[in-house]
Amino acid sequence: MRAFHVKHFDVVVIGGGHAGAEAAAASARMGARTALVTMSAATIGVMSCNPAIGGLGKGHLVREIDALDGIMGRAADEAGIQFRLLNRRKGPAVQGPRAQADRKIYRHAIQRLLAATAGLTIVEGEVVDLKMGTAGDIEGCVLADGSEISASAVVLTTGTFLNGVIHIGDQRKTGGRVGDAASVRLAERLGAMDLARGRLKTGTPPRLDGRTIDWSKLESQPGDSEPTMFSFLNKAPVQRQVSCGITHTNEKTHDIVRANLSRSAMYGGHIEGVGPRYCPSIEDKVVRFADKTSHQVYLEPEGLDDHTIYPNGISSSLPVEVQEAYVRSIVGLESVEILQPAYAIEYDFFDPRGLRPGLDVENTPGLYFAGQINGTTGYEEAAAQGLVAGSNAAAAALGCDSLRFDRATSYIGVMLDDLIGRGVSEPYRMFTSRAEYRLSLRADNADQRLTQFGMDRGLVKAERKAAFEAKMTALKAGRALLSGQALSPKDLALSGIVVSQDGQRRTAYQVLSIAGVEPAQLDAMVPGWAATPSDIKVQLSYDALYAQYIDRQKNEARGLSQAMAREIPADFAFSEMSGLSAELTAKLQRLRPATLDDAARVEGMTPAALTLILACLKKAERSRVAGA
Amino acid sequence: MDTIFALATARGKAGVAIVRLSGPGAFKAAVSLCGSLPQRRRAALRLLRSDEAVLDQALVLSFDAGQSFTGEDVVEFHLHGSVAVIQAVLKELSHLDGLRLAEPGEFTRRALENGMLDLTQVEGLSDLIEAETEAQRRQALRVLSGAIGQRAEIWRKTLVRIAALIEATIDFADEDVPVDVSPEVSSLMATLLDALRNEVRAARSAERVRAGFEVAIIGQPNVGKSTLLNALAGREAAITSEFAGTTRDVIEVRMDVDGLPVILLDTAGLRETADPVERKGIDLAVRRAEAADLRVYLLESADEAAAITLRPGDLRVVSKADQAKNWEGLSVSGLSGQGIDALLAAISAELGARIPIDGVMTRERHIAAMRSAIEALESAQIEVTGGMQLAEVAAADVRRAIAAMDVLIGRLGVEDFLAEIFSSFCIGK
Structure with a gap:
């Protein structure tokens, strides 16, 4: 009998994608001895889809990860070759930082950041099984070579590996690693866990050879002249900045797609998984928006020394020759060469309604899921879940309380709550409209919302702590200057700020809250303000801008929330209430909403059912009072 | 879930008195008194017995869950309106397992809980029972039919459309939807505000019809x-x-x-x-x-x-x-x-x-919810007219208006009204 080597860790993270990298980094920052197991250390941090990080909602998530000292924002800044702040002309609450990233630089940056993380070991190997204790708890994992890693918590970030099938036209091949005998054991192990599954699909466009594109015919989209970084620690890009190209599909493109629809995997009936409505394939666009004669296509460079171009907006599952035909019907792409054909991929995910808020699997102590396995799509969504799962796995392994994120203070909380409370019916992507507290949950104040929490929980290291504390001190000083200075309408008129001539004196902070007032306009009126650093000035103007709206929201919410905040006792018997559907009863029993507000967000909840729960709560209270 | 019963008609001597049962055990309990139930929703005469003794000869009606007032299995005994008969039947029912006398308003509460009525319909029912004049009767019937819920649902749909248009410009700014949504948003807002304001104007009089005009x-x-x-x-x-x-x-x-x-x-x-x-x-x-x-x-x-x-x-x-x-x-x-x-x-x-021809906002509560919807929508309108520099603020206002609609039909914030509504019902109504 061979003696197998057993390594001991607190937490083992399986998978080196965006969820796995962030999970491993977070776990190690928390002080847990952490192993990241991957097939190949060189593929850690690979961007497998589009070469960009951030965007609306997604950029917010990256900022929150960064506020908790995660690695995604820093790597994206280092790799960024075109930075754009989306919604620049709207209010700061809905502005989202976005960057084109050089794939290779990004990957290397992630690998370097992980290598520099104390307490983190990278293990190359293939996980073939989980080690389970007699009580059904996790004790580690088993590798293909027979060696074992023992750990009290395992974070699984396996992406699309579960029953992954790649479609190009009518050709299909199994992706992921399901075909490998070894992985079947892991799949069987998970299959035996009584977790509900669903099937999703996603797709990519063909990759193009940039040297065969006629750029002279195309519109160019440069980055912002003053780039906005992801990380609160960075001020400016590192790499040379480039532009993207813009072209459009036309009627000829659409005719080609239409004529070949039956050969598309999607429309030929080969795919059963549900795709994202917000990221339609070119087939979807042509069918569902038949009256549109043209769709925009962004030509995104994949790297500075890489001639691969990612044509964002024309993902497809048509056969290769049809892809060639429709791509070449587009202006500028007439003689383009396809480097890698477009494909659609189908995969299984586990219903996230079976998870708890730390992303741990109910009834399997020590097992955590993060990323696509939970039904989400996107690097940023995956990384944010990785941070949650990794930090919570570490907290559990170290015997600390779990880390909680709620809807009122973070997009991370919104995502967790949506996933666990409602489940997913299409690949879940973040949008700003998912956040009901959007005016407070801004990319610009992610550090003010989360860094102190991260410091308290040991997630934030010295460098960021120092930078954060310095910033908070400066904000406090600036706010004191503004609040201490009262200004009359006359004073303001002298600086060109028009308010109603009501004789009312306003604090400079209130003045800054008026839309359109620039911080510099207060320089002459508020002593000390002119010398305040400009980033602090801008930050205070953002804080001020929404202050009145947020106050009003809070006041109105208070009336509603008195009822909605009503707690539902942990032993509340949903099953004994008549009038609820069996499905809803089962859901409530399982999810155990802590408040009426939580109950309201359970998928399938109706007004009548909510009223019923409230009525039962009141009745229970009455009888308690009567019995007391 | 208990099965409840109560006298549904007024106390005292009368030609007919109705005792109503509702709940999962209603049919079984009724059978133990009257031997067998007639076909659902058909009336038939039965002798009600306690052991061998006859209590009364009654007309018996039964309704299946989902097709009854409460949404549960329901049986009605139409008895001779004698105090002694009523006493005897209620006493007999109270001895059956799993049955208890209904609390005040409990039948209606169950109708609400089972989604047979929304909050405004419960209010309408309460008004109908209290109605003393012809105008009150007509108005209460309109409310009971669910007129407020139907209107609120239409307004809510418009609000959701407005919100979706604004959100599209926010969340998909970088994608293929550069269409200017403000003309549609402005027009939807103007039409909706007109409708809401008209309703509030009519509401004052509708409220008077309910509470009485002061002269x-x-x-x-x-x-x-x-x-x-x-x-x-x-x-x-x-x-x-x-x-x-x-x-x-x-x-x-x-x-x-x-x-x-x-x-x-x-x-x-x-x-x-x-x-x-x-x-x-x-x-x-x-x-x-x-x-x-x-x-x-x-x-x-x-x-x-x-x-x-x-x-x-x-x-x-x-x-x-x-x-x-x-x-x-x-x-x-x-x-x-x-x-x-x-x-x-x-x-x-x-x-x-x-008197509005079709006014349905009969309570201060309704008017307050409508006013807050109007205020929120007006605030959003200012932002939209001003060019939507802060689209997110307009979106927040539209959400407030939606929340006000939800309050109107009892989706949220119903806490204070529940107690009042249910306390205004007597047993068995």
Whole structure:
């Protein structure tokens, strides 16, 4: 009998994608001895889809990860070759930082950041099984070579590996690693866990050879002249900045797609998984928006020394020759060469309604899921879940309380709550409209919302702590200057700020809250303000801008929330209430909403059912009072 | 879940008394009394027995869950309206396992809980049971039919469309939707605001139909206001005397004027006085008169000027009909009754014209929710008209308006109303 080597860790993270990298980094920052197991250390941090990080909602998530000292924002800044702040002309609450990233630089940056993380070991190997204790708890994992890693918590970030099938036209091949005998054991192990599954699909466009594109015919989209970084620690890009190209599909493109629809995997009936409505394939666009004669296509460079171009907006599952035909019907792409054909991929995910808020699997102590396995799509969504799962796995392994994120203070909380409370019916992507507290949950104040929490929980290291504390001190000083200075309408008129001539004196902070007032306009009126650093000035103007709206929201919410905040006792018997559907009863029993507000967000909840729960709560209270 | 039962009709002797059962055990319990149930939704005669003793001969009706008032299995016993029979049947039911007497309003509560009625319909039912006049009956029936919920649902759909348009410009700014949404948003907002404002305007009168229109009788002391009140009411509701200043407090009399619920207010005569008690009475009279829906100003003579400002529709009436020469308006004599019918007709015509044809917002609660929706939408409109620099703020306002709609139909914030609604129902209704 061979003696197998057993390594001991607190937490083992399986998978080196965006969820796995962030999970491993977070776990190690928390002080847990952490192993990241991957097939190949060189593929850690690979961007497998589009070469960009951030965007609306997604950029917010990256900022929150960064506020908790995660690695995604820093790597994206280092790799960024075109930075754009989306919604620049709207209010700061809905502005989202976005960057084109050089794939290779990004990957290397992630690998370097992980290598520099104390307490983190990278293990190359293939996980073939989980080690389970007699009580059904996790004790580690088993590798293909027979060696074992023992750990009290395992974070699984396996992406699309579960029953992954790649479609190009009518050709299909199994992706992921399901075909490998070894992985079947892991799949069987998970299959035996009584977790509900669903099937999703996603797709990519063909990759193009940039040297065969006629750029002279195309519109160019440069980055912002003053780039906005992801990380609160960075001020400016590192790499040379480039532009993207813009072209459009036309009627000829659409005719080609239409004529070949039956050969598309999607429309030929080969795919059963549900795709994202917000990221339609070119087939979807042509069918569902038949009256549109043209769709925009962004030509995104994949790297500075890489001639691969990612044509964002024309993902497809048509056969290769049809892809060639429709791509070449587009202006500028007439003689383009396809480097890698477009494909659609189908995969299984586990219903996230079976998870708890730390992303741990109910009834399997020590097992955590993060990323696509939970039904989400996107690097940023995956990384944010990785941070949650990794930090919570570490907290559990170290015997600390779990880390909680709620809807009122973070997009991370919104995502967790949506996933666990409602489940997913299409690949879940973040949008700003998912956040009901959007005016407070801004990319610009992610550090003010989360860094102190991260410091308290040991997630934030010295460098960021120092930078954060310095910033908070400066904000406090600036706010004191503004609040201490009262200004009359006359004073303001002298600086060109028009308010109603009501004789009312306003604090400079209130003045800054008026839309359109620039911080510099207060320089002459508020002593000390002119010398305040400009980033602090801008930050205070953002804080001020929404202050009145947020106050009003809070006041109105208070009336509603008195009822909605009503707690539902942990032993509340949903099953004994008549009038609820069996499905809803089962859901409530399982999810155990802590408040009426939580109950309201359970998928399938109706007004009548909510009223019923409230009525039962009141009745229970009455009888308690009567019995007391 | 318990099965509940109660007397659904008024207590005391009557031709028929109805005992209603609701809940999962209703059919079984009924069978133990009447042997077998007739076909659902069909009436049949049965003997009700306790052991071998016959309690009564009753008409029995049964309804399946989902097709009954409460949404549960329901049985009705139509008994002979005798106190003794009712007692005997209720007693027999109370001895059955799993059955208990219903709490006040519990049948209706179950209807709400089971989604058979929404909150506004429950309010409508409460109003219908309380209705005393024809206008009240018609209005309550409209509300009970779910008219508020239907309207709120349409408004809510429009609001959701507006929100979606605004959100599209926020969340998909970088994608293929560069279409300018503001024309559609502006037009939807304007139409919706019109509808909401009209509804609020109608609501004031609808609320009056429910609670009663206040009609204040005002005028100089000793002009005959209390005499007129008594003549209108047809009874001695107010004390009359030849001494000026007899009435000090405000006297209220409820009456039905051509189907309209009216609360007549008799008030202290308006004059300068040194008497502090009378002074207070006069202040009160002015306040109540100004807040009333209609003022009947009683004049000594046709050329007398009114001591308070009258509004369009208010009635000027000369009090001594026989002395009203050259006066073509209304005149009455409280003592002889002359002109009383004409005055009632004038009051009815004036108030009747104010009743909205299809007003359904019958409660302060409804109006408050509508007002907050309007306020939020107006705020969003300002942002949209101004070019949507802060689209996210407009979006937040639209969400507030949606929340107000939810409050209206009882989706949220129902806490305070539940207790009140359910406490206004008696057992068995």
